[in-house]
Amino acid sequence: MQKPTADRREGEEVFSTEDLCAFAKISYDTFQRYRRDGRGPPEVVLKKSVRFLKSDVIKWLADMRESSGARGEVSQNQSEGNHRT
Numbered sequence: 001m002q003k004p005t006a007d008r009r010e011g012e013e014v015f016s017t018e019d020l021c022a023f024a025k026i027s028y029d030t031f032q033r034y035r036r037d038g039r040g041p042p043e044v045v046l047k048k049s050v051r052f053l054k055s056d057v058i059k060w061l062a063d064m065r066e067s068s069g070a071r072g073e074v075s076q077n078q079s080e081g082n083h084r085t
Contacts, residue, residue, distance in 0.1 A: 013054040014044070020052050024061055039064075 020041075021028050034040045041060035044051045 014046070014051045015054060015057060016049070016051060020057055023054075023057065 015023060017031065018028070021031050024031070031040065041052050041056045044053060
């Protein structure tokens with residue numbers, strides 16, 4: 001698990017796991033595998049709930065696309081529209 005980034009903007013949009021999956025167009029199971037493998041975005045715990053800052057999610061997606069190439073798993077899942085709500 002990555003540590004939360006130090007630079008936080010007050011009022012920034014925060015995603016639940018389900019919101020993140022819908023935004024990234026990936027399945028819930030795929031995202032949980034990324035987290036379990038330590039490849040998920042930084043997490044923020046708010047009142048015992050795990051949340052993700054939108055800026056961290058956007059950076060994470062960009063990093064995933066860059067590291068996986070044009071035909072990587074994230075890109076394929078996004079084009080297929082696989083996600084759980």
